[in-house]
Amino acid sequence: MLTLGRASLVLALAIALVGIVSSLYGARSGRAEWVAVGRRSMYALFGVLTVTMVVLEAAFLRSDFSFRLVASHSSTTTPTFYKLTAMWSSQEGSLLLWVWLLSGWASLAVFATRKRLRDIAPYATSVLLGFGAFFVSLILLFAHPIQLLDPAAVEGNGLPPLLRHPSMMIHPPMLYSGYTLFTIPFAFALGALITRRLDASWIRSTRRFALLAWLCLGTGILLGARWSWSELGWGGYWAWDPVENASLLPWLTGTAFLHSLMVQEKRGMLRVWNVSLVLATGILAIMGTFLVRSGILESIHAFGASTLGVPFLVLLGVLMISSAALVLTRRRELRSEARLDSVFSREAAFLLNNLALVGLCFVIMWGTFFPLISEIVTGRQASVGAPWFDRYTVPLAIALVFLSGIGPVIAWRRATLGNLRRNFVVPTAAAGAALLAGLTLAGEPKPTALAMFCGAAFALGAVGQEFWRGTRARRAATGESLPLALATLVGRNRRRYGGYLVHVGMALLFLGVAASSAFQHVRDVRLQPGQSVRVEGHDIRYVRATGTVDREKLSLGALLRVSKDGHEVATLRPSRGYYPSPDARQFGPIGRYFEGEATSEVGLKTGLERDVWTSVEPNIDSFGRMVDGIDRRFPLADAASQGLLLGVIAERYRLDPPPAGFRMIVSPLVTWIWLGGLVAISGALIAIWPKPKRARAWVVAASRPRLGRAVGRA
Amino acid sequence: MDPRAKRTFRLVVALGAAVLLAAALVYTSFGAASEATTPAALANAPADGRSYQLTGKVVPGYRREGGVLHFRVRERAGRVSVPVRYEGVVPDPFRAGREVIVTVRREGNGFVAERDSLITKCPSKFSSEEAS
Numbered sequence: 080m081l082t083l084g085r086a087s088l089v090l091a092l093a094i095a096l097v098g099i100v101s102s103l104y105g106a107r108s109g110r111a112e113w114v115a116v117g118r119r120s121m122y123a124l125f126g127v128l129t130v131t132m133v134v135l136e137a138a139f140l141r142s143d144f145s146f147r148l149v150a151s152h153s154s155t156t157t158p159t160f161y162k163l164t165a166m167w168s169s170q171e172g173s174l175l176l177w178v179w180l181l182s183g184w185a186s187l188a189v190f191a192t193r194k195r196l197r198d199i200a201p202y203a204t205s206v207l208l209g210f211g212a213f214f215v216s217l218i219l220l221f222a223h224p225i226q227l228l229d230p231a232a233v234e235g236n237g238l239p240p241l242l243r244h245p246s247m248m249i250h251p252p253m254l255y256s257g258y259t260l261f262t263i264p265f266a267f268a269l270g271a272l273i274t275r276r277l278d279a280s281w282i283r284s285t286r287r288f289a290l291l292a293w294l295c296l297g298t299g300i301l302l303g304a305r306w307s308w309s310e311l312g313w314g315g316y317w318a319w320d321p322v323e324n325a326s327l328l329p330w331l332t333g334t335a336f337l338h339s340l341m342v343q344e345k346r347g348m349l350r351v352w353n354v355s356l357v358l359a360t361g362i363l364a365i366m367g368t369f370l371v372r373s374g375i376l377e378s379i380h381a382f383g384a385s386t387l388g389v390p391f392l393v394l395l396g397v398l399m400i401s402s403a404a405l406v407l408t409r410r411r412e413l414r415s416e417a418r419l420d421s422v423f424s425r426e427a428a429f430l431l432n433n434l435a436l437v438g439l440c441f442v443i444m445w446g447t448f449f450p451l452i453s454e455i456v457t458g459r460q461a462s463v464g465a466p467w468f469d470r471y472t473v474p475l476a477i478a479l480v481f482l483s484g485i486g487p488v489i490a491w492r493r494a495t496l497g498n499l500r501r502n503f504v505v506p507t508a509a510a511g512a513a514l515l516a517g518l519t520l521a522g523e524p525k526p527t528a529l530a531m532f533c534g535a536a537f538a539l540g541a542v543g544q545e546f547w548r549g550t551r552a553r554r555a556a557t558g559e560s561l562p563l564a565l566a567t568l569v570g571r572n573r574r575r576y577g578g579y580l581v582h583v584g585m586a587l588l589f590l591g592v593a594a595s596s597a598f599q600h601v602r603d604v605r606l607q608p609g610q611s612v613r614v615e616g617h618d619i620r621y622v623r624a625t626g627t628v629d630r631e632k633l634s635l636g637a638l639l640r641v642s643k644d645g646h647e648v649a650t651l652r653p654s655r656g657y658y659p660s661p662d663a664r665q666f667g668p669i670g671r672y673f674e675g676e677a678t679s680e681v682g683l684k685t686g687l688e689r690d691v692w693t694s695v696e697p698n699i700d701s702f703g704r705m706v707d708g709i710d711r712r713f714p715l716a717d718a719a720s721q722g723l724l725l726g727v728i729a730e731r732y733r734l735d736p737p738p739a740g741f742r743m744i745v746s747p748l749v750t751w752i753w754l755g756g757l758v759a760i761s762g763a764l765i766a767i768w769p770k771p772k773r774a775r776a777w778v779v780a781a782s783r784p785r786l787g788r789a790v791g792r793a
Numbered sequence: 794m795d796p797r798a799k800r801t802f803r804l805v806v807a808l809g810a811a812v813l814l815a816a817a818l819v820y821t822s823f824g825a826a827s828e829a830t831t832p833a834a835l836a837n838a839p840a841d842g843r844s845y846q847l848t849g850k851v852v853p854g855y856r857r858e859g860g861v862l863h864f865r866v867r868e869r870a871g872r873v874s875v876p877v878r879y880e881g882v883v884p885d886p887f888r889a890g891r892e893v894i895v896t897v898r899r900e901g902n903g904f905v906a907e908r909d910s911l912i913t914k915c916p917s918k919f920s921s922e923e924a925s
Contacts, residue, residue, distance in 0.1 A: 461826035
């Protein structure tokens with residue numbers, strides 16, 4: 080198996096190189112058979128990388144500790160679910176996942192365009208295979224996932240406890256899918272620039288991939304935020320950490336592109352801008368991967384010193400220089416077919432939306448890379464914190480939410496006074512109502528939160544009005560019932576109404592962010608059983624201590640009763656899990672549980688109005704003497720005895736707990752962030768889904784050869 | 794106005810606005826930044842209210858008193874260490890020997906950390922420790 084895995088990686092590099100050469104030769108000579116070789120190389124690359132993935136996953140599943148990676152990132156006690164995901168907790172495994180996803184998505188793109196874009200596609204194929212060759216080379220030279228451990232380990236280190244969360248299965252693959260999918264429009268844009276075929280056809284052919292990339296990356300970001308809120312013990316969902324920011328950058332430029340491409344399709348404008356946005360998005364996707372791999376910036380997602388920084392910098396340099404050179408040399412062909420007629424037009428609204436998104440991207444990039452910038456300028460590293468980010472991102476986000484209400488309803492070319500009056504009365508009234516409600520209900524004035532509420536109400540009013548008008552018109556024309564008319568309206572105009580749903584989702588999401596940021600109440604307290612604390616009208620009582628032992632860890636925690644206005648509303652069980660350090664010799668068989676990794680399990684009561692969030696930090700210092708005594712008496716305790724001894728400690732903690740530290744948070748409308756995200760995801764899926772006509776055409780096209788054979792036989 | 798002159802005017806206004814915003818961004822970022830520094834560089838820092846982003850490794854022997862965590866941060870590859878007094882959430886991976894980043898100010902003989910500013914780098918992700 081080891082040999083098969085290693086050989087498949089070497090074969091993958093050879094296939095990618097053959098594919099690059101044949102695609103380029105085919106494109107230059109016009110020989111279709113060489114182009115086809117390039118295309119098949121992409122499918123073959125996906126095939127052999129799938130073999131490598133299967134070999135490695137099988138090794139994780141059967142705990143084969145002769146694989147160095149399995150021994151260092153899994154163990155026999157790791158649950159099966161996490162054995163499957165442990166591969167991408169490592170540098171080597173996550174690079175393999177990246178290139179495997181790239182080859183899979185790229186194969187789909189190459190297959191989808193095999194009968195279109197005949198000039199552009201071979202160049203795009205060679206660019207995508209170039210990315211594949213780069214990543215496979217990195218894996219082979221610097222981070223080989225299939226290395227022999229001789230002699231094989233008896234037991235592995237296990238998956239870090241912090242990564243044991245269901246999101247681990249889906250969060251990294253989603254992010255990597257987003258990154259890799261954004262390289263597809265990038266590759267086709269380069270192909271279009273090289274061949275000077277700069278009409279909108281390449282955009283139309285890759286639009287779905289751009290949208291899918293946006294969807295996957297956005298879902299990955301949202302899952303990361305949810306993971307942070309519901310699992311990690313710090314009580315937040317976004318920390319402006321460099322690695323988080325790195326994922327947001329291509330998502331922002333991708334969002335800008337998905338809007339401005341409509342202007343190019345409709346009016347033939349913004350062609351330089353669009354191609355630049357696609358190229359920037361592709362480069363930012365690679366830059367995000369570089370930030371994660373290189374350890375160049377201090378991040379909570381510590382990836383340590385890595386040797387991958389230099390190759391990535393070289394790749395980024397090549398991509399930036401070649402992209403800039405191609406755009407500059409093709410600027411005549413990229414000239415717009417039309418000019419902006421009026422600032423009161425949909426084109427202008429989209430342009431403003433693009434400027435706000437690119438501005439956001441620039442601000443976040445500046446803040447993220449500021450430690451490097453300040454070192455270059457002043458010779459000293461310095462970094463900016465959350466208040467600096469908030470100062471710029473909050474106004475830009477408010478502007479974006481308002482623009483998300485203007486864009487869908489303002490007229491193309493030039494809006495008349497009548498058009499403005501007809502389309503903006505309802506959204507403005509909704510914003511006014513939100514302002515009044517905010518001023519009345521909010522105890523203390525929070526201007527930015529209030530502005531965001533108004534923006535969200537404005538956007539919801541505008542989009543709601545569009546849904547209502549469309550449904551009403553359809554009912555008038557067909558006599559359908561209201562739900563059927565609405566469903567048919569959305570089904571027949573998926574791109575348009577899917578997009579509107581995304582706007583609804585984003586408005587809800589920003590509503591949740593604004594409310595939970597401005598009106599959150601946090602208390603840090605130390606309590607003994609029986610004591611209570613009041614947080615924003617909620618009485619939280621520490622009823623008793625809890626202590627349990629399972630196969631992997633010792634858990635110490637608390638049982639909390641939450642009541643409001645005298646009525647019990649929730650029972651929460653925050654706890655902290657103590658996983659053993661592998662070094663039993665240094666710390667002792669029991670002491671190692673207090674010297675290994677520890678993770679918080681949050682006690683969370685979610686609701687549409689507010690979340691009540693609690694975490695506990697048990698005081699384990701008082702166990703020091705007891706643990707030392709046990710370790711001295713039972714230095715060779717086996718696993719079963721360790722379980723019994725840990726049970727004694729857990730019992731002692733339950734019966735006589737020292738005061739524990741608690742963080743308690745009451746945060747309004749957090750659930751709306753996740754609901755808004757789900758609505759936006761649904762909208763994007765509707766927009767991506769093929770139109771019924773096209774879906775039928777695909778079915779017919781797929782069955783045509785079979786039909787032909789059947790007719791031939793008859 | 795002549796359409797070409799109108800376009801030039803718009804371009805100048807847009808570029809002017811962009812330059813102004815960029816200047817504000819640069820100015821505020823340098824003004825609001827916390828300097829990243831090591832324990833050795835910080836050992837003789839004055840108590841002038843400036844905040845620093847201290848990075849280094851946690852020295853064994855840290856202790857909690859009520860809600861306050863007392864620990865020392867030493868050089869990544871050296872012996873110089875400085876004492877830090879911290880209140881707020883202690884990240885799950887916090888341990889002796891772990892690499893931390895914390896925003897601090899000098900107060901008397903030690904350093905007081907900004908609330909909730911402690912970040913502990915997770916050493917296990919992407920590092921391949923030898924298995925037993």
